[in-house]
Amino acid sequence: MEASKFQQLKDELFVYISNVNYENELTEEFRQKFYRLIELCTFSMMSSGDNFFAQFLIQLKREMKLDLPSALGTRMTKEGFVMYFNPAVFLNCSLLEMQALIKHEIYHIMSGHHIRQRALRYKYSSLAVSLAMDISINQYIVNLPLWMDNIDSVRNSYNVDLKDELTMEQYADKIQEAIDKLKKDANKNDESDKLDFEEGYIKREHDEETVHDFWNINVDFDEQAIKETVKKLAENASKGKLPESIEQLYRELNRKSEVTWKDYLKRLLGTLPAGYKKTITRRDRRQPERLDLRGKLSRHIAEIAVAIDISGSVTDKEIEEIMSEVFSIVRNYPSDITIIECDSDIRRVYKASNIKQIKKKVNTRGNTKFTPVFEYLAKNRLRNHVLIYFTDGLGEEELGITPVHKNTIWVLTEKGEELSLKKSYGVVKKLSNVKVKEKEYEYAPNAIKEYRMLEWSSF
Structure with missing residues (x-):
């Protein structure tokens, strides 16, 4: 040219x-x-x-x-x-x-x-x-x-x-x-x-x-x-x-x-019914001849329980990053998000609809037990919830209760650790796939040197 x-x-x-x-x-x-x-x-x-x-x-x-x-x-x-x-x-x-x-x-x-x-x-x-x-x-x-x-x-x-x-x-x-x-x-x-x-x-x-x-x-x-x-x-x-x-x-x-916990969660969104809504386009199943009665359709909502093992090494900053990911994933869905903080027992439960509502974790010295979270979900009839459990993985070998909710995603926060449960009742993922890593997008170290040389030679 x-x-x-x-x-x-x-x-x-x-x-x-x-x-x-x-x-x-x-x-x-x-x-x-x-x-x-x-x-x-x-x-x-x-x-x-x-x-x-x-x-x-x-x-x-x-x-x-x-x-x-x-x-x-x-x-x-x-x-x-x-x-x-x-x-x-x-x-x-x-x-x-x-x-x-x-x-x-x-x-x-x-x-x-x-x-x-x-x-x-x-x-x-x-x-x-x-x-x-x-x-x-x-x-x-x-x-x-x-x-x-x-x-x-x-x-x-x-x-x-x-x-x-x-x-x-x-x-x-x-x-x-x-x-x-x-x-x-x-x-x-x-x-x-x-x-x-x-x-x-x-x-x-x-x-x-x-x-x-x-x-x-x-x-x-x-x-x-x-x-x-x-x-x-x-x-x-x-x-x-x-x-x-x-x-x-x-x-x-x-x-x-591999499929990350974020990818797995996305697959589940929109598939969890939470109640019903009336519709004029479907007749009532029990009385189809009654044209004056409206039918019902399942109302889909992203119902998520986020359990955080506060006895482990998850920091407040990492919790904020994790929840930013969760809110980003559910942004296009009606959602109901419950935060559960637990070590050997449930320490705090609260709702959050945006990152500003996330609280600093409670500082306790308890050991890790998984069962209290599953008992809480069963007691409060949170059967349609997806449970995302962030933990270092070191808890019981067996749960004290059979889970009643639909899905569990275990996210291990400690590199190299495994989930202590013999039966997980869900999928096990690593937090390393979503944490900010020092060299997640690592460029060649010589590239900067080359840039500096070219930059100075242009003067």
Whole structure:
């Protein structure tokens, strides 16, 4: 591709977009030429050794979104991932910056951020989550525009000590603490810096706080289906040598994964009847000739009991993370969630409908016994509940009662431990599949060194 041809087309499009204010003013000719510019950018990536990213992009549907508060972004739809471009921001970038931004979005997809960020939004602000996702991948990308955040800029802006190569979950926790401290010191309000835009008005600047918000529109997708989609995209793009950091993510995608407690819970949702509702579309079974009587249909609700072994090593923070996952899973279902804290006896039982209602666990010194929880469920006739029992697994060998409820999911919180019960009356899973791990999405350690060298050589 001739550089002059690309630059000429870019300049022409930039002049045009600079003189319009609303999306409906864009002509079809502009749209066609803009997509041609994206093609030229893609061909340039192929010729410069970035074949994986070019082949990945070719598989994505591309659309314009001029109210997008950044140059581009991605969203999962029923047809797959779509990459959205805002020409008003994108055309301000050089060719190398455009390529870097495309890589940035593909790193989001490969890292599973569209899935992983959902649970974090129950705990942290949009800004903290957005910054955490971006700096966790921007460490591995050179030539990003100056307005894109990196570890150094976040360190300086929020006065927070951040190390390289942490997970997005770890960054979110540290950044939120820094944001809360700054707001407390400055007595700022969350909404003070937000701006309202007229509908249809073109946005021309990057806004880190809101750039990923549109990911959560139409989010009724199966996580495993999304992972399979990403895996297929990566397989089709992985012809030839892969960047070292992408190769790590590619191996992660291809690693065979067992069914987690979250996956198992999702399979059970919507199958647990809780009472009945009247309907005019079904006649009463006992008196079908009586047209004045309404029939009944089962009312489905997610009834969940979460038992927490407070004699074990589960911390308050881990309880919060666990419950964030539970609330994320049941968000689209009518739900009834009961928290049961138990060691050798039931210590506290309470209801919770959101993460803010989760209480710090009661501190006791009792041993672990499983039977009291099963007795509580039987005594209170919680037959339709799914029991999720978080424990280190070290309790009785036999339950003192036969369970009366429908399903039990044992989640072991201690690595290497086994459930002490000879008969579990349910499925046994490991918490390690859902806990935040130090290197859950581990990139190649040399990638950062390469980034630093390229970064300094560009000056």
